[in-house]
Amino acid sequence: MKKLFFVALTIICSYATSFAQTKTPKAVETAFNAKFPKATKVKWEKENATEFEADFILNGAKRSANYSISGEWLETESLTSFAKIPTKVQDAFNTAHKGAKVKAVAVIENARGETLYEIEVKKGLKEVEYFYNADGTIHKK
Template identity: 25%
Template sequence: MKKILLFAVCLLISGLSYAQDITVSEVPPAVLNAFNKSFPKATRVEWERKGDLYNVEFDIARRDHELWLTSKGGIVKHKKELRSSELPAAVLNTLKQNYKGFRIDDVDRYEEGKKFFYKIELKKLLEEQKVIVDQNGKISNKIY
C-alpha cells in the first residue's frame, strides 16, 4: 500500500513540474516581443512554461486564445475560440453529413503552420461527442 501511495505522489509531483506558471519577468524578451507584436490587444494574459515551450493563455474581445512559442519567439501552435457561424463551409458540411441531430456546442480552431484544425464539441439530448475536422472538412484523428 505504501508503494502505491508513494508512486501516486511521485506522479502528482512530476505532473506539476511539467507545466509551471511563470511571471512576465521570467519570459525571455524574444518570446515576449513576438507575443506583444502579434497580439497587442491581448488581455488577461497568463504564462506557463511547458517543457521547451512557452504557453500563454489570453483573451481578445472576450474570446479565449492559447499560444505555444519557442524560446526564440517562433509560434508553434495557436488555439482560438470560435463561434459556430465562423466555421468554414467544408467543415459545416461534414458535420451535417456525419452528425445529424447534433448541435454545435463549442468550437476551437488550432493553427499549426499553415494548417487549420477545428475541435468541435457536439451535443444531442444526453449525448456529447468531440470531433476534429481539418480545414478541408476531413475528419481527423489528430488529438489536441
C-alpha cells in the same frame, strides 16, 4: 512540533520550486508581445516540458497562443461559434456525428500555415475533440 515544521517547509520548498520552473521565458513573452501587441488579460501556463500557452483577449475575442520554450510561435486558437465555421466543415461534422451536442468550437492557425477547425463534444462523461480542414475532411495529425 519539529515534524510539523519539516512537513510545512517541504511543502513550501516544493511549491516555490514548481513556481520557479513555470516562469515564462523572456523569449516567449517577447515573441508573444511582438505578435499580439494589443492583447489584454494575458495569463500564461506551461503546456508541457517544451511549450507555453497564453490565454488572452484580442479584439473582444478569447484566444490562446502556444509558443516553444525558445519563443517560436506554434499556433493560435480562437473561440468561435459552429455557425461561423465553413459550411463544408459543418456538413461533414453533422453527417458523422448526428445529434452530437457541440460544447465548443475554435479556429486554429498554426506555424505550418494550416487553418483547422476544432469541434469539441461531450460523449458520456468525456469530452472529445474533432479536427477538420476547411474542405470538411478530418485533419490527421
